[in-house]
Each structure stands twice: as C-alpha cells, then as structure tokens.
Amino acid sequence: MERILVRRDQIRTITALFEIFPVVAVLGPRQVGKSTLARTIARRASGPTEYFDLEDPEQLRRLQEPGLVLRDLRGLVVLDEIQRLPEVFPLLRVLADRPRRPARFLILGSASPELLRQSSESLAGRIGYHDLRGLNLEEVGARRLGSLWLRGGFPRSLLATTDAASATWRRAFLGTFFARDLPALGLNVPPPTMERFWQMLAHWHGQTWNSSEFARSFGVADTTVRRYLDLLTATFLVRQLKPWHENLGKRQVKSPKVYLADSGLLHSVFATETTGDLQRHPKVGASWEGFLLEQVVQHLGARQEECFFWGTQAGAELDLLVVRGRERRGFEFKYTETPSVTPSMRIAMADLKLDELVVVHGGSQCWPMAEGIRAVAAKRMLDEIEPL
Numbered sequence: 001m002e003r004i005l006v007r008r009d010q011i012r013t014i015t016a017l018f019e020i021f022p023v024v025a026v027l028g029p030r031q032v033g034k035s036t037l038a039r040t041i042a043r044r045a046s047g048p049t050e051y052f053d054l055e056d057p058e059q060l061r062r063l064q065e066p067g068l069v070l071r072d073l074r075g076l077v078v079l080d081e082i083q084r085l086p087e088v089f090p091l092l093r094v095l096a097d098r099p100r101r102p103a104r105f106l107i108l109g110s111a112s113p114e115l116l117r118q119s120s121e122s123l124a125g126r127i128g129y130h131d132l133r134g135l136n137l138e139e140v141g142a143r144r145l146g147s148l149w150l151r152g153g154f155p156r157s158l159l160a161t162t163d164a165a166s167a168t169w170r171r172a173f174l175g176t177f178f179a180r181d182l183p184a185l186g187l188n189v190p191p192p193t194m195e196r197f198w199q200m201l202a203h204w205h206g207q208t209w210n211s212s213e214f215a216r217s218f219g220v221a222d223t224t225v226r227r228y229l230d231l232l233t234a235t236f237l238v239r240q241l242k243p244w245h246e247n248l249g250k251r252q253v254k255s256p257k258v259y260l261a262d263s264g265l266l267h268s269v270f271a272t273e274t275t276g277d278l279q280r281h282p283k284v285g286a287s288w289e290g291f292l293l294e295q296v297v298q299h300l301g302a303r304q305e306e307c308f309f310w311g312t313q314a315g316a317e318l319d320l321l322v323v324r325g326r327e328r329r330g331f332e333f334k335y336t337e338t339p340s341v342t343p344s345m346r347i348a349m350a351d352l353k354l355d356e357l358v359v360v361h362g363g364s365q366c367w368p369m370a371e372g373i374r375a376v377a378a379k380r381m382l383d384e385i386e387p388l
Contacts, residue, residue, distance in 0.1 A: 005155065007139055010037055010132065011044075014106070017128035022096040023105045025082075025119060028132035029236045030181050031173060033155050034108045037132065038078050041106065048075035054084040066091055074102050082107040083185065089122035096126040110185060110235065131236065134158075134262055136298045142379045149291045150275055152264020167273040170264050174198075177237075187231050193218075197228050201238065202260055202269035206286035208311070209240070209255045229258065237261055239294070244308035244321050244352070257309050259290040266290065288335040292360050292378055293320055296331055299381065300388050316347040318357075324388050330357040337363030341370045349373065358385060 134153020
C-alpha cells in the first residue's frame with residue numbers, strides 16, 4: 001500500500017487563499033503531490049465537489065464545451081493539469097464574478113509559462129497562487145533529515161522502500177520529464193539537448209551562473225542557454241538565487257546563483273544512491289548547501305522575491321540573504337560539525353547590516369559564535385530559527 005503524508009500546512013495555506021480568492025492555482029512539477037493534496041482538500045470540503053483530471057481523455061472530451069459543464073456546478077471544482085485546457089481561463093473569470101460565488105475553483109498545473117501568462121491576464125485579482133514544492137523537513141520530521149537530503153522531496157522518491165528503489169524512481173522521472181513533460185508544456189527544445197544541459201547544470205550547482213561558458217559548451221548564443229535556464233526554472237526544478245546589490249563602494253557579483261531545487265534529482269546525476277556514496281562525492285558540500293537553502297526558505301515562509309545571495313569581486317560572500325521590510329537575516333550552510341567565524345561572515349554582518357547571521361551545520365549542537373552570529377544544527381533548525 002502506498003504511503004501518504006498529509007500535508008497539513010499546505011492545506012491550511014490553500015484554505016486561507018480561498019477566503020480571499022474564488023480561484024486558487026497550485027503550481028509545481030509533476031509528481032510533487034498536487035493531485036494527492038487536491039483530493040485531500042476535496043474530501044474535507046463541505047458541500048459538493050467535482051474533480052476533473054484533464055490527463056484523462058474521457059474527462060477532457062467532457063469539457064470540450066466547458067461552459068455547459070462548469071456553469072451549473074456548485075461547491076469545490078478541481079481542474080487537474082489545467083494547461084491542457086487553456087481556453088477555460090476566460091470562462092473562469094466569468095464564473096468567479098458571479099454573485100454569492102456558488103463555486104470555487106482549485107486549478108492544478110505543472111508551472112508552464114503559458115499557464116502563468118493566461119491565468120494572470122484572465123483572472124487578475126481573482127486568483128491566488130500557491131507554489132507546491134517537495135516534502136520538507138517540517139512535514140517529515142528532523143529524524144528523516146538524512147533521507148530527505150539523499151532522496152529529495154518528491155513523495156514517491158522519499159517514501160520508497162529502499163534507496164535503490166528511490167534512485168530508480170528518480171531516473172525514470174527525469175527520463176519522462178525530458179521526453180514527455182517538457183514538450184507537453186510547449187517547451188520545444190530537443191530532449192537530448194535539455195538532458196545534457198541539465199547534467200551540466202547539476203555540476204554547476206551552487207555556483208554563479210555564467211552564460212558565456214554554457215553557450216560555448218553548447219555552441220549557441222548566450223540568450224539561448226539563458227532561455228534553457230529559465231525554462232527549467234519555470235518548472236520549479238531549478239532555483240535561481242538573485243544577487244543583492246547595494247551602493248557599498250565595492251564591486252559586487254551581479255549574476256544569479258543556480259541550484260537544482262531537489263537534492264534527490266541532483267544526486268541522480270551524480271549516481272549517488274546511498275549516504276556513503278554522497279559523503280564521498282566531491283560535490284557533497286554544494287549539495288548540502290542547496291538542500292538546506294531550500295529547507296530554510298520554506299521554513300521561513302520567504303517568497304522568491306525576498307531571497308538573495310551576496311558576493312563581492314574580492315571574495316566576500318553570503319549564501320542566503322532574506323530581506324522582508326527592514327529585517328535582514330543572513331544564512332551560511334557548512335558541511336561540518338564545528339563551523340568557525342570567517343572574515344567573510346564579519347564583512348557580511350557589517351556591510352549588509354544584518355539583524356542576525358545563522359550558520360547551519362551538520363553537527364548536533366547550537367551555540368553563539370560572535371555578536372550577531374550563531375551556529376545552529378540542521379536537525380534543530382525548526383526549533384532554533386524563527387519563521388518570518
């Protein structure tokens with residue numbers, strides 16, 4: 001029997017959005033758990049519910065004239081894989097504006113750029129968005145930190161019976177993603193090209209983006225490889241961390257950092273199926289950094305536009321800067337049990353005027369390192385780091 005984790009925080013967030021908007025869009029990569037989450041919400045809804053899986057040809061044919069079907073429905077209506085029916089967006093605008101709102105619409109999509117454009121144009125002011133990522137540390141518990149890092153947050157990968165089964169699932173996922181999912185989203189780049197780009201990007205994980213180097217490797221223009229990067233970012237499989245700029249009288253890094261958002265998919269490229277494999281891999285530190293960066297961002301509840309990295313041409317840097325209003329919090333991620341204060345940390349504290357700098361590490365203890373700087377064990381970060 002397949003194991004399922006009830007994602008209570010995600011359900012609460014979507015429920016809160018429905019108190020504001022008649023239409024809520026849950027966007028995320030395939031197999032991340034959108035359908036399972038939507039079915040859980042539908043089961044708990046008061047009143048009637050209707051679920052349309054638009055990957056089912058029969059249900060898609062049923063909605064060839066969507067107005068005839070959707071106008072008379074009441075309660076919660078779920079439209080799964082909405083990008084397969086883009087013509088429904090103007091109708092949803094009309095239905096959302098009806099008096100007393102007889103129906104609410106939960107739409108699920110695999111984050112295609114076309115989906116985002118059409119929904120924004122047709123449903124402006126009527127739709128709330130929720131980006132669904134993989135399972136996180138709060139959902140699975142600190143005792144599973146090692147498995148979550150190794151296998152990543154896709155439910156079927158994390159909950160597989162063995163590490164080998166998890167690795168097999170991830171390889172199959174990537175094969176389907178490049179061969180079928182990207183073309184289905186209208187991203188018309190040859191699958192072998194995107195696979196090679198993905199592999200190169202994995203080895204660039206945690207580094208500053210360099211369009212020129214990627215373009216030389218592929219024999220194409222800088223703008224072309226930038227488009228590849230943006231396509232993968234739009235599917236939530238890549239995170240671009242923007243650089244923070246201030247007039248500090250120093251030359252600062254101006255290109256984004258790039259990460260594969262799911263550590264398990266990163267490890268598939270490295271062929272690291274076990275914890276031992278991972279610990280011996282030369283990119284273990286970069287993997288740890290990217291994994292914890294995702295966990296901290298989700299735990300804080302930070303929006304994408306609030307997250308940055310900072311670096312100077314002289315070498316000072318900060319892995320993650322989170323800015324909300326006047327609050328500035330810095331984070332460093334160290335794959336060690338005993339991190340120490342570095343000159344770069346002191347420069348970041350002074351130049352960025354941080355309220356706090358937290359060094360998240362692989363040990364078991366937490367302690368103050370210097371004024372405004374403290375060390376926090378990754379397994380204790382949920383208790384030690386306050387959300388925004």
